[in-house]
Amino acid sequence: MGVKKFIVGTFYDEQVLFPAVKKVRKAGYKLHDVYTPFPIHGLDKEMGLKDTSLHVAGFIYGITGTTTAVSFITWALTVDWQINFGGKPFFSLPAWIPITFELTVLFAAVGMVLTFCWLCQLAPFVKKDHFNPRSTDDTFVMAIECTSKTNEEEAVAFLKSIGSSEVTVENKETGWWIGRYDQDTTRFGKKIEAV
Amino acid sequence: MSSLKEQFTPTKRFNTIAIALMLVGFIAIIALYFSTHGSGIAEADKQKQDARFWASLLQNSVYFLLVVNASMFFICATTLAWGGWQISFRRVTEAISACVPIIGVLAAIILLAIAFGDNHTIYHWTDTHHVHDDPILNHKKGFLNKGFFATVTILTVVLWSLLGYKLRAMSRKLDTNPLPSIEAGKKYMWKNTIWAALYAVVFALTVMSTVPWLWLMSIDAHWYSTMYSWYTFASTFVAGVALIALFVIYLKNKGYLELTNTEHLHDLGKFMFAFSIFWTYLWYSQFMLIWYANIPEETIYFKPRATGLYSGIFWFMFIINFIAPLLILMSRDSKRNYTIIAVVAVLIIFGHWLDFYQMVFPAISPNKVPMILYDFGVALGFVGIIMFVTGRVLSKHSLIPKNHPFIKESVIHHT
Numbered sequence: 001m002g003v004k005k006f007i008v009g010t011f012y013d014e015q016v017l018f019p020a021v022k023k024v025r026k027a028g029y030k031l032h033d034v035y036t037p038f039p040i041h042g043l044d045k046e047m048g049l050k051d052t053s054l055h056v057a058g059f060i061y062g063i064t065g066t067t068t069a070v071s072f073i074t075w076a077l078t079v080d081w082q083i084n085f086g087g088k089p090f091f092s093l094p095a096w097i098p099i100t101f102e103l104t105v106l107f108a109a110v111g112m113v114l115t116f117c118w119l120c121q122l123a124p125f126v127k128k129d130h131f132n133p134r135s136t137d138d139t140f141v142m143a144i145e146c147t148s149k150t151n152e153e154e155a156v157a158f159l160k161s162i163g164s165s166e167v168t169v170e171n172k173e174t175g176w177w178i179g180r181y182d183q184d185t186t187r188f189g190k191k192i193e194a195v
Numbered sequence: 196m197s198s199l200k201e202q203f204t205p206t207k208r209f210n211t212i213a214i215a216l217m218l219v220g221f222i223a224i225i226a227l228y229f230s231t232h233g234s235g236i237a238e239a240d241k242q243k244q245d246a247r248f249w250a251s252l253l254q255n256s257v258y259f260l261l262v263v264n265a266s267m268f269f270i271c272a273t274t275l276a277w278g279g280w281q282i283s284f285r286r287v288t289e290a291i292s293a294c295v296p297i298i299g300v301l302a303a304i305i306l307l308a309i310a311f312g313d314n315h316t317i318y319h320w321t322d323t324h325h326v327h328d329d330p331i332l333n334h335k336k337g338f339l340n341k342g343f344f345a346t347v348t349i350l351t352v353v354l355w356s357l358l359g360y361k362l363r364a365m366s367r368k369l370d371t372n373p374l375p376s377i378e379a380g381k382k383y384m385w386k387n388t389i390w391a392a393l394y395a396v397v398f399a400l401t402v403m404s405t406v407p408w409l410w411l412m413s414i415d416a417h418w419y420s421t422m423y424s425w426y427t428f429a430s431t432f433v434a435g436v437a438l439i440a441l442f443v444i445y446l447k448n449k450g451y452l453e454l455t456n457t458e459h460l461h462d463l464g465k466f467m468f469a470f471s472i473f474w475t476y477l478w479y480s481q482f483m484l485i486w487y488a489n490i491p492e493e494t495i496y497f498k499p500r501a502t503g504l505y506s507g508i509f510w511f512m513f514i515i516n517f518i519a520p521l522l523i524l525m526s527r528d529s530k531r532n533y534t535i536i537a538v539v540a541v542l543i544i545f546g547h548w549l550d551f552y553q554m555v556f557p558a559i560s561p562n563k564v565p566m567i568l569y570d571f572g573v574a575l576g577f578v579g580i581i582m583f584v585t586g587r588v589l590s591k592h593s594l595i596p597k598n599h600p601f602i603k604e605s606v607i608h609h610t
Contacts, residue, residue, distance in 0.1 A: 094482065
């Protein structure tokens with residue numbers, strides 16, 4: 001992904017943040033992301049984010065679980081090792097429904113958690129750059145990506161004019177790397193403060 | 196909020212359709228009466244034919260009573276949970292629940308007529324000579340007897356009607372007397388909670404336990420299942436939510452209920468989706484245990500239904516009550532689509548009506564599936580009553596409870 005230049009503005013109030021997001025998008029700046037300490041209803045719509053296909057993935061994992069369960073139990077109990085359970089037919093679907101259901105849920109749940117982690121690039125030792133550590137505490141942080149057309153000074157002034165309390169221009173790594181915060185001392189040529 | 200359309204007036208077409216449906220129902224009842232009581236019926240067959248007539252009335256009145264009563268339960272459950280999202284269309288649920296006294300009286304008359312008219316083909320526990328020689332029924336005498344049946348039936352209808360009246364009255368009072376302060380609002384919510392809790396207790400003692408056992412399960416008096424009432428409740432609740440969704444969509448189409456939008460529809464769709472699965476869970480739990488244990492006195496119930504004459508209806512209703520809602524309503528987009536929700540709602544109401552059909556008829560007509568069109572005609576009559584009464588009640592009061600403390604929560608509702 002590489003290092004890119006960002007204009008980072010902080011906000012303290014949702015009432016200011018929402019119109020600010022709207023104005024930034026309307027002014028044609030490239031909105032990288034907005035970081036908030038808690039989920040905010042409607043912000044995704046305001047930012048123009050699309051739905052992920054996580055639910056489609058979940059459905060596919062689910063039916064994979066169903067097929068796995070039904071086909072395996074069918075093979076095991078009717079072909080490989082037939083057992084007479086109280087005179088029931090070898091192929092007795094009602095008795096298999098609970099396992100089928102549970103395997104469906106298991107596949108869907110585990111698959112979706114892993115897919116979610118994949119989409120969000122979350123894993124042990126995978127590290128990402130912070131724009132502002134206070135976005136995990138009490139501040140909303142908006143990052144605008146600088147393109148070749150962006151006039152930095154103008155953008156900073158613009159962010160200040162729409163209610164941002166603190167605006168900085170920063171170079172940040174947009175991808176992820178494997179490492180440990182407590183052992184990294186420098187990153188991209190600059191010193192790291194503890195996060 | 197001054198520009199909201201609060202006054203619903205049923206269009207001429209709406210009323211005409213409602214009255215036409217009631218007429219269809221009336222004609223169906225008369226036609227059914229003559230086809231079962233005509234001169235061409237053999238003497239030995241007379242009692243069975245009479246039972247077939249009453250069973251149709253029983254199935255339809257009980258089904259539609261429980262469906263409109265599900266609206267009562269919806270109001271109470273959301274009130275108890277202090278839910279706010281449903282307030283924008285709460286008047287619709289209130290209007291549907293106003294059908295409870297009317298259909299309740301009809302159902303009570305039919306049920307008492309069957310029990311006290313000594314219709315032994317339907318309720319053979321009313322036959323005292325037979326019960327005397329039947330050890331199983333003799334054992335159940337304390338529960339299955341006319342006195343207890345009549346008491347529970349009348350008490351149920353009266354309590355549902357009274358508590359429903361009280362809850363509706365409390366909600367309507369706010370239209371003319373807005374709450375003066377936050378303290379008064381808290382008091383109002385507390386009062387609502389108390390009455391809703393009272394209703395919940397009554398509901399638990401009726402729909403969730405005794406009433407389906409007495410009204411429906413006692414048709415197969417030898418057979419018993421403790422899941423039966425839960426299963427009936429799930430059946431009627433999902434149909435009840437579908438009915439609410441249909442009325443909401445109708446009113447939206449006519450330009451009313453401006454505060455209700457796809458977010459609320461999405462939640463109604465979720466209810467339909469979730470309770471379809473809940474119904475299947477109970478249906479399956481009842482079926483699987485009996486299938487597995489394979490004890491003749493228990494499997495006798497499923498033999499005609501799952502494998503015998505009625506297997507077509509049985510599996511068809513399983514498909515439209517489970518597989519159709521599961522696959523159609525699974526995605527978010529379909530739950531936010533008015534057309535899809537309307538189609539699935541109709542499908543669900545019809546599917547659970549079929550479910551009740553296969554609960555009632557196999558015991559009464561074991562050798563021949565009765566002509567279902569008559570019963571469908573009677574069902575249309577009940578649909579007409581629901582449309583007519585709900586339309587009238589909706590037009591009498593403001594469509595939006597604009598002074599309810601939680602109305603803002605409903606307006607900004609977001610899923």
